[in-house]
Amino acid sequence: MKFTERQLQTYAAPLSESEEERCKNAIRMIRDAMKLIGYSDNNKEIYKYEGETPAYALELNAASNGRKLFLLVQGSYANNTNVRTQSDVDVAVILESTFIPEYRANVSKDKYGFSDGTFTVEGLKDEVERALKLKFNNDGIERNDKSIKVNGNSYRVDSDVVPAYRHRDYRGDYTFDANNYVGGIEIRPDSGGRIINFPEQHIKNGKRKNSETNHKYKKHVRIMKKMKSLMAESGYSITSSISSFGLESLLWNIPNSVYEKYTAHRFVFDEILKYLKNNFENFEGYKEANGVKPLFTSTTQQDDYKAFIRMLSEYYQYDITET
Known part of the structure; x- marks a missing residue:
């Protein structure tokens, strides 16, 4: 053809302002849902994780149990490579207060002074699902293998909400420095297994x-x-x-x-x-x-x-x- x-100029065009606003609205939607179950944004504003991109982000915390979450728009919307056939905004809900480490052979958490976490990935997904269903009265919320689908309508955005742990790769660290790691996210599908992605580096x-x-x-x-x-x-x-x-x-x-x-x-x-x-x-x-x-x-x-x-x-x- x-x-x-x-x-080609038309195909190459970036997101419009209205589509960029969809990214912010997806973050707001999740924020408001999580507030219903005890999380707070401490009156902080949604911000761009990386300038010149629609990668909006926000931190949340729950004072009752010390949990910290990081909400991040990821995928094609965040990277401004979206095309009109892609409509869902992909948002990661990352548990920052508990992480999954990966070590070199014969290295364990004891070398870093880490202790076992008490909150599971499955628990996080259950919590996010409960919050979204509470906000939308069980309407339009579907739990899928890797994510929770929010079906959009006139007042909410089509979104794939992806609960994930923070993943820390310490295999390149030889000094047992707890801050010397490659950070990613780890998704645990309901069907089993693990998926490790690196949205921030992307x-x-x-x-x-x-x-x-x-x-x-x-x-x-x-x-x-x-x-x-x-x-x-x-x-x-x-x-x-x-x-x-x-x-x-x-x-x-x-x-x-x-x-x-x-x-x-x-x-x-x-x-x-x-x-x-x-x-x-x-x-x-x-x-x-x-x-x-x-x-x-x-x-x-x-x-x-x-x-x-x-x-x-x-x-x-x-x-x-x-x-």
């Missing part, structure tokens, strides 16, 4: 990459996501392993110089596709946009993304003579 520069890395590419990185992430949606509508068979976060991470690994070669969106996007096709051998070393976890966990997953890039390269065309 042949795309015009104007079309937000900071995305902002830095965008600045280093003269604000082209996030524009082309939005274009890439839109292309995926258009291809699906056109009948292309796209495997479910091709995620929005995966595409965002894929473009995060591309050298800044690829973004800097041209000004026009259609030329830059073409350069991105050429670079990816010509450097498939680099995929094995790619990281997620958080810079911590490997992007691909299997050769099958790599092959899926390579196949997608090949299809997109055939699908994407533009008029080189357009002014």
Whole structure:
């Protein structure tokens, strides 16, 4: 399909002010729900965790038991890479007063003077669910495996609320310094297992990459996501392993110089596709946009993304003579 520069400019457009307000409203909604069960914001305002992003945040605490929570808008809304087909605001409710550590071999909590926590991830999820149901009178609240879905209407925002522990990775610490860790979040699905993510690093890395590419990185992430949606509508068979976060991470690994070669969106996007096709051998070393976890966990997953890039390269065309 042949795309015009104007079309790509539309696909590249960032969130509107009204959509950014959705992020703040999602935080307010959760804050107000948690207040009903004893938490307080100590009259502090919702703030941007990282400037120039819609990653709004707020701290809460419960005086009765000393629990501390950190509310953070994460995902595509927080990173300002959202496209119109994505409507849910993703908010992490992170338990800060209890954490899950990860140590080197033969190291234990005793080396750091830590004691066992008494509040479980399951307990946190139960608590958040109870608060949301109390606020909305049991209407539109669905407990899913990893999150609690809030179905939006005229007075509340479509949201995925993700209760999580703070995760601390001490494997790089050799001095037994309690403050020397890589911080992430750990989600415990109802079905079992554990998922470790790094939303704060994701937000900071995305902002830095965008600045280093003269604000082209996030524009082309939005274009890439839109292309995926258009291809699906056109009948292309796209495997479910091709995620929005995966595409965002894929473009995060591309050298800044690829973004800097041209000004026009259609030329830059073409350069991105050429670079990816010509450097498939680099995929094995790619990281997620958080810079911590490997992007691909299997050769099958790599092959899926390579196949997608090949299809997109055939699908994407533009008029080189357009002014």
